[in-house]
Amino acid sequence: MWGSNKKKKVLVINGSPKCENSSTMVVTNAFLKGMKEYEDYDLEIINVQRLNFKPCLGCLSCWGRTEGECIIRDDDIKMVKEKILNADIIIESFPLFFFGMPGILKLFTDRLLSMMLTYRGHKPPENGESLHGLRYYDENKRFVVISSCAYNEVDLVYDSVKAQFDFICGKDGYYGIFVPQLKTLVDIKNENKLNRFLVKFSQAGKSFMENGNLDKETLSNLSKPPFSDGAYKIFLDQFWQEEKDGKRS
Template sequence: MWGNPGKKKVLVINGSPKQNKSSTMVITNAFIEGLKMSSDIDLEIINVQSLRIKPCIDCLSCWGRTEGECIIKDDDVAMVKEKILGADIIIESFPLFFFSMPGILKLLTDRLLSMMLTYRGHKPPEDGTSFHGLRYYDPNKRFIIISSCAYTEVDKVYDAVKAQFDYIVGKDGYYGIYVPQVKTLVELNSESKTNRFLEKFIQAGKQFMEEGSLDSETLKSLSKPPFSERAYKIFLDQFWQEEKKWKRHVPLKILKQC
């Protein structure tokens, strides 16, 4: 077993505003199922939507006066940071929102600036490592991003997300699992097709627990869309047609609440 011996602590940071109803958590849970197949794990899931998180005020105290400590103490960010530091595997699960992460997760990400070393005027490293450097670097810790989107494929639409995490933890500091068409797959309610699709994530989780890594072929396989482009366009056209029908039959006062 890679890293430190014993039971692995797995922390899932669920960044979806839908919390447990998140389509992304469907594939994340399949990956976790695979982790459990190879080893007993200590699992904790944090729903960011349910946390109290105040926005960063850009005082930069965590880079200067307090050296790694945020001056905002009356919310849940310090608790999350402590759990991150104590975990062996951190999985950040979130849907793609307008080519980025959901706002609630960005709010948390901003507040974790204290986990980066102080910026001292240096240029971005040419070797692809973290722009700032990690204040609490641990070679045995693993960081995974699992994100889904409604697009036909993940090429290009995740460029902004990838660039952000490349700068934060370095290109080789995390494993990015980006999956298209997941919401449609989940809502289609085809048990056989969904189970076949999720089996890839179960096996990937098993591989990760055994080896402590995911190879490029596995990552490529996980990003393969469940539907052909032609079929997916048909599904989307039907979906938007149904949305228009729903709008025509729902009172305006209810629409305003959605």
């Protein structure tokens, strides 16, 4: 048992502009299902696309205030920040866009600047900790990043996402689950294949809820592609041909 004995609060921040239709959320839901198999929890899902918020103005004034309040007061960010602070487990779920997070999620992330400590000219820590340090660090809180992409494998294409979260949270401050080829697996509507693929995410969710962590071997296993390179190429060629022929619009 990790954390407190109380029923845990789980907050999912869905950064896919497709909201409920996100293929990444298919994996996130499998992970959540496994978590529930071990222990019940309260769940809230926030779709960033539907939030009412403005981009960060860059004034840095939140950093000067004790509670980190933003100068923009009349939108949803204050409410979401409170939910983040109250959650035991935060899962950020999003597709890879241009080798990074989707624009809407980056705009949202910028508005959470006050969750970092101020930068005072210090050098990067040597052990992979958060570059600024986290303002509200809580050893009992867990942060999981789940992302999917179209590419064959996650090496290379996720380097900038990994670097960004390493810098923000520290290398050990989050668990990154990066899934290749996912949208195709969801789109082809082969339920047996999809369900077989999702089992390992549910198992990982269950083990995560039990132990409060995910080991490197599990994370690497979750990043294995569902299709062989050859099969995947055939699916993609077919997809783009249908697109070209106007069969998909």
